[in-house]
Amino acid sequence: MGMEFCCTPVFEGVIEEKDAVETAKAIAALGDPVRLRIVSLLAAAPGGTACGCELESPLGLSQPTVSHHLKILREAGLVTGNREGRWVHYRVVSQRLDEIRQVLMPPVSVGV
Amino acid sequence: MGMEFCCTPVFEGVIEEKDAVETAKAIAALGDPVRLRIVSLLAAAPGGTACGCELESPLGLSQPTVSHHLKILREAGLVTGNREGRWVHYRVVSQRLDEIRQVLMPPVSVGV
DNA sequence: CTTTTAGATCGATGACCTTCGATATATTTA
């Protein structure tokens, strides 16, 4: 119980099943090579945004498949989509990435 | 290319498909409620270790199922297992968790 | 209003994944 760390350690107690299901769902959204690349592509895009149609070619996937992955990322809160005319501009939600990273904070106060 | 950050930003360039597959596999290993709880249980265990047989009851799963998940976590480098007599003492690999967290480092230099 | 383009949804298919009982292997104990 030292508490000399900047962020709340994850596994102070044992994570409960209900929380585990919810957290795992968010992490699983990133546990796919296509979705990992989508996040990467959005982050590297000029202005940090890109529309779905711009992702199909670099990913080498069909439009429905890209739309499917974007939906999963959206539902996981990892990207947002703003419609502008015909296009939907997608953007990475950095705060959500931060949250997931904090969940994976190693249990420094317990280990070894 | 500022480099005013303590850690290497993730998405400087776009992650390549090959790397994405490998990284996604590691993240997917944590994208499961059971395996998330296993990591939590190991971290909370006295000395940071526990054998497989101690996990069955709190997880409410059969021995083969627990063994299956431990294998996935092992192959992802997230836990190590040291045999001592009849038991295999499992332990969380904090460094591996750190690596995954760094991969998810938000693209601060690009966003918004 | 018709055509064009972007995006979402539907339905199907094939692959993968979780789970278990049964069984095999490893190691200690009697």
Place this chain on the structure above:
DNA sequence: TAAATATATCGAAGGTCATCGATCTAAAAG
């Protein structure tokens, strides 16, 4: 050696997921 305990592996059943073509909705352009 025989029995008991911990772990790993096998094979099967059931569910979930990624992917696509076809289709529908939304919005701009002609």
